[in-house]
Amino acid sequence: MAKITMTVNGRQVSGTCDDRTLLVHFIRENLGLTGTHVGCETSQCGACVIHMDGLSVKSCSILAVQAAGSSITTIEGLAKDGELHPVQAAFKAHHGLQCGFCTPGMVMTAVDMIARHGSNLDEATVRAELEGNICRCTGYHNIVKAILAAAAEMGGVRQAAE
Amino acid sequence: MYETNYHRPASVQEAVKLIGGAAEGKYLAGGMTLIATMKQRLAAPSDLVDLRHIAEMKGITVNGRSVRIGAATTHREVASSAELGAVCPAICALASHIGDPHVRNMGTIGGSIANNDPAADYPAAMLALDATIVTNSREIAAADFFTGLFETALDDGEIITAITFDAPAKAAYQKFPNPASRYAMAGVFVVRRDNGDVRVAVTGAGSSGVFRHQGMEAALAGNWSPDAVGNVSVDASDLLADLHASAAYRANLIKVMTKRAVAAA
Structure with a gap:
């Protein structure tokens, strides 16, 4: 057993788990943050995507002990003061989800994608960047639309702030 | 588990x-x-x-044309390194197409090379670039390193700490990814040095893993153009065959990927 400490959504948390416990199970079962989903658990579908030290990663393919000492952001950490994150709002506005199972991973992927590409994102880049996230409902069309809309809005916000 | x-x-x-x-x-x-x-x-x-928290195994150093990549450097770091991109953009492009963005944030060059998956991309680059695999105890030429499917020259307990190579005048990598897994069904890394030396290394297709194709190298050394590859024959007898592609299909893919790589270099 390992006793591990990490920062999750800005809060320092500790827990005890087996060395073999996957990060996604630690997040869901030890911390009770069930927004991060377990889809395929074989590193294909991306439902479990979170941010570790600012980078998007698949939490089903990382041990919780590997993440000890890191700073984690899950889907629960995006909304601030009851306001949806612009990416979450865009998924809602553009109907970027149907059953919603892949959505936490899609949103976390989109946030990372927009952080790297900013408002320069185009449709081809978004589709290429979604390589590691699978959605069985939407056909991706509205997901792509939502990400482009969020990128434009967040780029706009950034310009307004400058 | x-x-x-x-x-x-x-x-x-x-x-x-x-x-x-x-x-x-x-x-x-x-x-x-x-x-x-x-x-x-x-x-x-x-x-x-x-090995993710060992500082001495991280980072990219470029001195003139001489490149050193720490073994714990992630695919994302290789893909996005401006100084590496200035001397050998082919290896950055290769790294940018491994797995998906999340996998690239974790996976490392040393891990990929040590695993020597027959369909992995980096082994082709190492062989074509004539790279040196630096370990905690010695330096191994790429030509001696990849010894078979998932087999390498590493001894028990030996760690790859870095890879080094001299950036060539021209290089490019092209792969035909499996539509489902995205692993290369054939991937070809081509290199041309200032002195005219040519290397063509193939991944994803060889039944004993990554290999150099001497026929392609000879043809391209004489005439560095995609057309030069047209008449080179690729022997299908040593190639992988599975439900995704026959050996003959892979043989053709090697030719097509070589042409595309030369055109892109």
Whole structure:
């Protein structure tokens, strides 16, 4: 057993788990943050995507002990003061989800994608960047639309702030 | 996954010591293959020695044309390195197409090379670039390093700490990814040096892993153009065949990927 400490959504948390416990199970079962989903658990579908030290990663393919000492952001950490994150709002506005199972991973992927590409994102880049996230409902069309809309809005916000 | 014991060394020396003391230890780099394999119970190391927190194994150094990439450098870091992109953009492009963005944030060049998956991209680059694999105890030429499917010249407990190579005048990598897994069904890395030397290394297709294609090299040394490849014959008898592609299909893919790579270089 390992006793591990990490920062999750800005809060320092500790827990005890087996060395073999996957990060996604630690997040869901030890911390009770069930927004991060377990889809395929074989590193294909991306439902479990979170941010570790600012980078998007698949939490089903990382041990919780590997993440000890890191700073984690899950889907629960995006909304601030009851306001949806612009990416979450865009998924809602553009109907970027149907059953919603892949959505936490899609949103976390989109946030990372927009952080790297900013408002320069185009449709081809978004589709290429979604390589590691699978959605069985939407056909991706509205997901792509939502990400482009969020990128434009967040780029706009950034310009307004400058 | 079977039980295991996790260790986090801060130095190469400490990592080697930890592996030495383990019943059946394995080094854990990004874990993008190893963790998946452990989940399937196809690997059951008693101990995992995490290499992600060893500072001396990280980072990219470029001195003139001489390149050194720390083994714990992630695919994302290779893909996005401006100084590497200035001397050898082909290896950055290769890294940018491994797996998906999340996998690239964890997976490392050292882990990929040590695993030597027959469909992995980096082995082709190492062979074509005539890279040197630096370990904690010696330097191994890429030509001597990849010894078979998932087999390398590494001894038990030996760690890849870095890879080095001289950036060539021209280089490019082209792969035909499997539509489902995105692993290369044939991937070709071509290199042309200032002195006219040409290297063509093929991944994803060889039944004993990555290999150089001398026929392509001779043709391209005489005439560095995509057309030069047209009449080169690719022997299908040593190529992989599976439900995705026959050996003959892969033989043709090697030719097409070589042409595309030369055109892109």
